Every structure is written in C-alpha cells, then in structure tokens.
Amino acid sequence: MRTAAFIRILVFAGFGYLFLDWIGTTGEVSIFKEQPWLWAILGVVILIYVAGEICIEALRSVLYKTMNPEARAKYDLEAAAAKENQFSWVKKTYKKLLGSKPIQEEGEIVLDHNYDGIRELDNKLPPWWVYGFYATIIFAVVYLARYHIFDGVDQHQEYEIAIAEAKLQVEEYKRTAKDLVDVNTVELLTEANDLKAGEAIFSGNCAACHKMTGAGGIGPNLTDDYWILGGGIKNVFNTISEGGRAGKGMVAWKSDLKPSEMAQVASYVLSLHGTNPADAKDPEGEIWVDENAAVEEANVTIDSTMVEVIIEDQPVTGDVVNDSIQ
Numbered sequence: 394m395r396t397a398a399f400i401r402i403l404v405f406a407g408f409g410y411l412f413l414d415w416i417g418t419t420g421e422v423s424i425f426k427e428q429p430w431l432w433a434i435l436g437v438v439i440l441i442y443v444a445g446e447i448c449i450e451a452l453r454s455v456l457y458k459t460m461n462p463e464a465r466a467k468y469d470l471e472a473a474a475a476k477e478n479q480f481s482w483v484k485k486t487y488k489k490l491l492g493s494k495p496i497q498e499e500g501e502i503v504l505d506h507n508y509d510g511i512r513e514l515d516n517k518l519p520p521w522w523v524y525g526f527y528a529t530i531i532f533a534v535v536y537l538a539r540y541h542i543f544d545g546v547d548q549h550q551e552y553e554i555a556i557a558e559a560k561l562q563v564e565e566y567k568r569t570a571k572d573l574v575d576v577n578t579v580e581l582l583t584e585a586n587d588l589k590a591g592e593a594i595f596s597g598n599c600a601a602c603h604k605m606t607g608a609g610g611i612g613p614n615l616t617d618d619y620w621i622l623g624g625g626i627k628n629v630f631n632t633i634s635e636g637g638r639a640g641k642g643m644v645a646w647k648s649d650l651k652p653s654e655m656a657q658v659a660s661y662v663l664s665l666h667g668t669n670p671a672d673a674k675d676p677e678g679e680i681w682v683d684e685n686a687a688v689e690e691a692n693v694t695i696d697s698t699m700v701e702v703i704i705e706d707q708p709v710t711g712d713v714v715n716d717s718i719q
C-alpha cells in the first residue's frame with residue numbers, strides 16, 4: 394500500500410520535530426525556542442528527505458517508461474487495486490461502528506407498518522453509541538465509588554493541595570536561593586546554624602583584625618554601640634561587602650564571600666553586640682540608632698490602652714512618643 398508522498402513528508406517532518414523536542418527539551422521551554430538554529434537543521438534534514446522522495450519517484454517513472462506494454466498493463470492493474478485497498482481497514486472499522494445493514498439486506502429488518510409509503514427500519518443501535526453508553530456507566534460507577542464512597546479529593550481540596558505544594562516549593566526556592574540577598578534585602582539572621590556558620594567565617598577571615606570576641610585590634614570594636622560606618626544589618630552587610638574607608642585596612646569581601654556568607658557573618662557580628670569583651674578597644678565612630686525601629690514604632694496602630702501606656706512613659710522618650718501620637 395503506497396501513501397501519497399506529501400503525507401509521508403509531513404509525517405517525517407512531524408516526527409523529526411517531536412524527536413528533537415523530546416531529546417532536547419529539558420525544562421518548560423521548548424528547545425526550538427532556546428536554540429532556534431535547530432529549525433535550520435530540521436529544515437535541511439527534511440529537504441534531504443524530500444530529495445530522496447523525488448529521486449525514488451523519478452526512478453519509478455523511468456522504470457515504468459522502459460516496461461513493455463504487457464508489463465505496464467499489469468503494473469497499472471496492481472496499482473489500481475492497491476489504491477482501492479488503501480485505508481481499507483479504516484473504512485471497514487467505520488462501517489462496523491455504524492452497525493447499519495447493507496441496503497441489500499434491509500428487507501430483513503423493515504417493520505410492517507406503513508405510513509403514507511414511509512416505512513421504518515428496525516436497525517440495531519450503532520455499536521459506537523452502545524459502547525459509549527457502557528463507558529459512561531463504568532465511569533459513573535468508578536466516579537461514585539471514588540468520590541462519594543471513598544471520599545476522594547474534590548476540586549476544592551485539589552486546589553488547596555496544589556497551593557500548599559507551591560508554597561513549599563517557594564520556601565524551598567528561597568532556601569536554596571539565599572545568595573540572592575543584597576544590601577537592600579538582607580535581614581538579620583537569628584537561626585543557630587546561620588550564626589554558627591557566621592562564627593566560622595568570622596574566625597577564619599575577620600578575627601585577625603577584630604579579635605575573636607569582636608573586641609577590636611587593627612579593626613574597631615564590633616561589640617559596642619559605636620559604629621564608624623553605621624550599625625544594623627544593612628550597614629554592616631554593606632561594610633563587609635564593600636569594605637571600609639580607603640586605606641584603613643578593611644577590604645571589600647564580596648569577591649571572597651558569597652552574599653549568603655556575608656549575611657551570616659554580618660548577623661554574627663551583630664550577635665556580639667553588648668557582650669563587653671575584656672580587652673575591648675575604645676569606641677570609635679558614633680552611637681548608632683536604628684531608625685527603622687523608630688519608624689516601625691510609629692507605624693503601630695494606636696488604641697486607647699496603648700495611648701495610656703505611652704503617656705505614662707512620656708518623660709523618658711518624650712519626643713518620639715509625641716511624634717508617634719500625632
């Protein structure tokens with residue numbers, strides 16, 4: 394059985410595309426989008442295939458022309474028969490599914506009433522319909538059992554499960570993408586393992602100048618309230634990342650430490666605050682007040698009970714409190 398050449402070419406091209414897509418695509422985006430040159434390769438391969446088809450067709454026509462009339466007639470006959478048989482199984486299956494009687498046999502099923510010459514055939518239900526109907530019955534039984542007897546998850550629950558899974562994935566991503574932190578997004582880490590990691594980095598890189606206790610040596614005391622370059626996680630992260638003032642000895646660590654490591658060591662440095670080590674260096678710089686903390690205080694919504702408390706506190710932190718009430 395010979396199919397038309399253009400169908401073969403289309404099928405070949407389709408398979409070629411699917412095959413390359415299948416072996417090449419790893420993520421969500423098709424390899425053809427990522428590597429557009431693949432289109433060129435696919436195009437060339439298809440071109441070669443088409444050339445092959447043309448060659449074979451040409452060969453066939455040359456052979457046909459060299460046949461003697463007898464052989465040619467035989468060949469034509471065979472070709473016609475092949476054409477007749479083409480897709481015969483599709484046609485047969487289609488007929489079977491319709492289940493209708495051939496016209497010659499309709500006499501067997503005609504009913505014996507007659508309305509103004511209109512008669513009725515007692516055809517069986519078409520098998521495609523009957524099997525479809527059985528399928529719905531089986532589906533209904535399975536559905537009933539699954540969702541009404543065994544309490545399968547419904548769409549609402551499916552939605553909730555999907556959301557929960559996605560949240561886990563986001564968490565996971567955030568955990569593995571710690572190195573995305575920069576000076577704008579860095580936050581004080583408080584978990585024991587982060588501080589431990591920070592301590593290790595500190596003893597390896599920083600203790601030489603700041604002492605293991607943070608008391609200070611070549612570098613300033615890191616445990617007091619005074620900061621040369623600003624306290625708080627953002628400033629400390631920035632100092633570590635970008636270094637201190639030129640010529641003072643505090644280099645930029647961003648090329649040696651990963652962002653996540655700088656966040657850890659910065660958090661560790663801040664955890665030393667107020668530890669009052671024995672041989673602490675004298676304070677350098679200025680007392681650093683966390684402005685963000687004050688802003689947060691002002692943002693708190695105030696209800697009557699809080700106002701009372703704040704007014705009682707007024708002598709101590711008068712200015713700030715007045716601000717926050719206004």
Ligand code: HEC
Nearest residue numbers: 598599602611612613620621622623632637638641642643
């Ligand atoms: C070679 C000595 C040296 C090393 C090593 C060193 N520092 Fe420093 N560090 C200094 C000096 C000097 C300063 C003061 C910079 C200035 O005055 O601008 C400083 C300043 C700082 C400050 C700012 C202090 C302030 O008062 O603002 C922090 C925070 C700090 N270092 C953390 C670290 C961390 C964390 C490491 C390890 C990753 C480290 N340092 C390694 C010498 C060092």
